[in-house]
Every structure is written in C-alpha cells, then in structure tokens.
Amino acid sequence: MRKATVSIVLFAALAAALPTATATEVGVILAGTVQVFWQAMSKGIKRAGQDLHVDLVMRSPADGAALGAQDNVQLRMIDYMVQRGVAGIVLAPEPLTGVATPVSVAMPMVLVDRGSADYNAIATVATDNLGAGRKAALSLVPVLHKGAKVAVLRLAANISSTTERENGFLSVAREQGWEVVVDTYVGYRFRESEELIAKALTAHQGRLDAVFAPNETTAYGALRVVEAMPAGARPRLVAFDWRPEFLPALKRGVLHAAVLQDPYRMGYLAVETLVAAKQGRTPPPRVFVDVATVTQANLNDAAIQAVLASYGE
Numbered sequence: 001m002r003k004a005t006v007s008i009v010l011f012a013a014l015a016a017a018l019p020t021a022t023a024t025e026v027g028v029i030l031a032g033t034v035q036v037f038w039q040a041m042s043k044g045i046k047r048a049g050q051d052l053h054v055d056l057v058m059r060s061p062a063d064g065a066a067l068g069a070q071d072n073v074q075l076r077m078i079d080y081m082v083q084r085g086v087a088g089i090v091l092a093p094e095p096l097t098g099v100a101t102p103v104s105v106a107m108p109m110v111l112v113d114r115g116s117a118d119y120n121a122i123a124t125v126a127t128d129n130l131g132a133g134r135k136a137a138l139s140l141v142p143v144l145h146k147g148a149k150v151a152v153l154r155l156a157a158n159i160s161s162t163t164e165r166e167n168g169f170l171s172v173a174r175e176q177g178w179e180v181v182v183d184t185y186v187g188y189r190f191r192e193s194e195e196l197i198a199k200a201l202t203a204h205q206g207r208l209d210a211v212f213a214p215n216e217t218t219a220y221g222a223l224r225v226v227e228a229m230p231a232g233a234r235p236r237l238v239a240f241d242w243r244p245e246f247l248p249a250l251k252r253g254v255l256h257a258a259v260l261q262d263p264y265r266m267g268y269l270a271v272e273t274l275v276a277a278k279q280g281r282t283p284p285p286r287v288f289v290d291v292a293t294v295t296q297a298n299l300n301d302a303a304i305q306a307v308l309a310s311y312g313e
Helices: 012-017 036-052 073-084 129-138 160-176 190-203 216-227 246-252 263-278 302-310
Strands: 004-006 025-029 055-058 088-091 103-105 109-112 123-126 149-154 179-185 210-213 236-240 255-260 286-288 292-294
Touching: 025 073, 025 263, 036 055, 036 263, 036 302, 073 088, 073 103, 088 263, 109 263, 123 263, 129 160, 129 236, 129 255, 129 292, 149 160, 149 190, 149 216, 160 179, 179 190, 190 216, 210 216, 216 236, 216 246, 246 255, 255 302, 263 302, 292 302
Parallel strands: 004 103, 025 055, 025 088, 088 109, 109 123, 123 286, 149 179, 149 210, 210 236, 236 255
Antiparallel strands: 255 292
C-alpha cells in the first residue's frame, strides 16, 4: 500500500500549545502500563534515559486498547510526539486498522517487544519469540510422552510476538508427536481470558497433560484455572512472562516452568539503539534479547534471580 506520513493531522489544533522538545528528548509509546511486563520495560527505559542523558516523553494506552474499541490509538500518540518535535520514538506497536501502511514518521523510530510491517523503523529490539516458544515446549520434553495431550491458549491473531511464540511451541509439539487437543484464542483481558480458558479446558474430555500460555494475561488466567483443579488432575502449565503470583505457584509445583523475557533490558536497549542512531551509528535491524526458562530446579540460580529482579521480585 502507499505510505502514510504522520505529520500534522490529529493534533494540529493543539500545536501552538505544545511545549517545544529539547534536542535530547525521546518519545516512548508502549502497549500498556498495567501488566508487570510493561512496568519492568518502563524501568529499563527510564534507566537508559538517565544513563544516556536524554529526556523521555512517555505516553501509553491502556493495556490492549488497540485490540478493543480504540482503533489506532497509538497513531494519535505518535502525532503528539511529532508535533512536540522529539528526536526519535521508541514504540511497542499495536496493529493498525484502515490506515495506509507502512506509516512513515519524520524522525527515527525503534520498535520494541515486537516487529511490525506497519511502520518504517530503523531497528527492532525484541525477544526471538519463535525460539522462545520452542524453549517453552522443550521444558516439557523430559516429562511428556509421544501422544501427550496439550493445550495452546492463544492471545490474539494480530499480535506478532505471541503468534510467533505459539508457533514455536507447536513446532516442537509436532516434532515430539504430542496431540494438540485445545488450540484457541482467549483474548488479552485478565478476567475475560480466565473465563475463556476455564471454558476451553473443561470442554476437553479426558486427561490434559500440559498447557502453554504465551503471555502474562493468558498465563495468569491459566494459573488460576489450573490451580482450581484437583491436584491429581492438573496439567503441567508452562507460562510466558512473570507475575508475583507465579513464584509461589512454581514453588508448589502448580507452575511447571515460566519463560522469562527481559523487558528491562529490552527497554534499555531500545533507547540506547535510538540514541546511537541519532549519533550517526547505524543500528542492526534486529536486536534479540535472551530469555530464561525458570523452574523449581534453577529458581535460585544467579542468572534467574537477576532477571526476576528486573520484574521487581
């Protein structure tokens, strides 16, 4: 499609009232503020701002807003940044609707957490989500047999990061000969996800051996559903991301494993990449941040504790 340039469209009437950005001001637009994941990323971004001596202008929608009734809410925030005159933008992109893409912005943009063909960005800082989904499944290989019954609780079809994780998990399931008996979308809202997960898992007749939840909201809902099951009937739950509730669940064995991203480092590197580009250094198009698989066995390892510390544990 033809390119769309975000310039003086949505906030033109307010342009005169906007403060002028400093030469070192960076705009940051994430995909939410409530989830622990975004909170940890914000900490990394703020630390990078301090270390690199840049001012931050942070504007983020409600978690999952663009997946609900607020189409293209991030575009309005981008336009605000353009009008303000920031030196660059760090964006965790949510899908666009009814807009000519790729969108071009009149300053460098670095994507964080996920890639997107909707924007012309100079770099993407993210997890290798396909590989991370495979790691989630590999944590089950020692305990599942061929023909094991597994469930994949998908987030949303238009979120590339979780789709890649789901596909990575499913690739190992096929290699191992597991039977995927539940494969369904459960959404991004905490309460709604929990209800849909309960419905999906109880609808399966017979034993369920394992469940994969590809992000914080689905993992939280799955944990609550699995924990409510009789101890002898609980499937092994593999979660993605982290919440305070996961620690006691892991210690009790209700949670089999969690694949931890490092959102703090992701956020830090996104700002660092943008600043380096502004200084004339060409960034690599993709910067991958490693994940760690946490289990009862390695919970006290120094490397695991370091990642948990970035989540506030």
